Amino acid sequence: MAAPVIVEATVKQTATLIFMHGLGDTGHGWSSALAAIRPPFMKVICPTAPTQPVSLNAGFRMPSWFDLKTLDIGGPEDEPGIQSARDSVHGMIQKEISAGIPANRIVLGGFSQGGALALYSALTYDQPLAGVVALSCWLPLHKQFPGAKVNSDDVPIFQAHGDYDPVVPYKFGQLSASLLKSFMKNVTFKTYSGLSHSSSDDEMDDVKDIISKWTQWDSQNMARKAMLPVIVVATSASCSEGSFLKSSKSKLLSLVRTSRAARELYFSNYFVHTHDEVG
Structure with a gap:
């Protein structure tokens, strides 16, 4: 895996955002936008996924957190790949904890495939995190939940999805949110009218507000x-x-x-x- 893009805090660091990009992207694709909206005491880590063949794209090699076999929500999934990527995210969390940032001051986030990984990683981590920002994504290995959840049911989740998304259908986001709400206490699902498989200024403003809310005590x-x-x-x-x-x-x-x-x-x-x- 390539070295992550890191945006250091501009004052004493007391919080961290680890944000995973979508399929075919790199950490550079999100680092500038996130640097512009994070609180000054927050370090941003944007890792880049390993390059590997993707079944959905005829085996073409590209940055991907795990193999995608289909866009059918009930189709086969790359469980070993998802769990391996999850372990990598848990390793990044542990590295921040070892550096003095407690788990409840660490936000996980991601877009599309990266958002799916953020959700799965947060739910299967053994310490409560500050929150999860999940953009235009779904909950992978959803049939394992709530049984696979080991984290607190109080961890806040902000899930956002455009209702004009042709890549990860809006319905997938809705179904994931409904499942999450059945066993998590603090789940917000927000719809962005007319938004396709991308982000928008309104969505980024909301992300700015939510990560500031989750970490405002410190400031x-x-x-x-x-x-x-x-x-x-x-x-x-x-x-x-x-x-x-x-x-x-x-x-x-x-x-x-x-x-x-x-x-x-x-x-x-x-x-x-x-x-x-x-x-």
């Missing part, structure tokens, strides 16, 4: 932690040692106003900086 906590030194500087500059307890009511109010101003200035700078990094 808020990071802001609170970073705010503390600013307040300490403001308070120490506003009163001499021991004078705090002796301050008059007016001085205390002045001190509070100073701290509040410092706090507001910090948040103003923080959000401007964040916008610049993302946009």
Whole structure:
């Protein structure tokens, strides 16, 4: 397998998105779009599938996570190939955990065949993840579920599909979502009217919002932690040692106003900086 495309976080990394491309694509096909919408504290990993023959395409060799034998939802599937690809994804998750990112701060995502792999990998991983973004895809080896699920039923899943998809029929996405909802508690299925087998600005905006929602605690906590030194500087500059307890009511109010101003200035700078990094 080729080396993954990695987009590093622009501030201290506290979360990771691992996103798998579709059949015949590479990690480069999604890295720029995802870099533009991820939070600044999120590292993006876009691996490239190994090149192998694909039965559906007359044995032609191309990047593929596993062999595709048919587009019939009830047709034969490449179970060994799917499980091997799943093991590779689990290895990437474990590498991030070893680097200090907990499983519940790791988002799996993918488009088409990559989205199918993301779903299967998340459901069969033994620790709860931050969530799964599954675009224009299906649940592979669906007859194994819910029995094959080893993960928590609380892991959020955002599944999106265009209703004009000629490659992975919209009905496949609907059926997969219905099955997922039967044993997972937090499944969202969103339809994009007129969208074919591709993404759109509206869909990417929704992906941006959902991964920010799943990881927003960290950005808020990071802001609170970073705010503390600013307040300490403001308070120490506003009163001499021991004078705090002796301050008059007016001085205390002045001190509070100073701290509040410092706090507001910090948040103003923080959000401007964040916008610049993302946009």
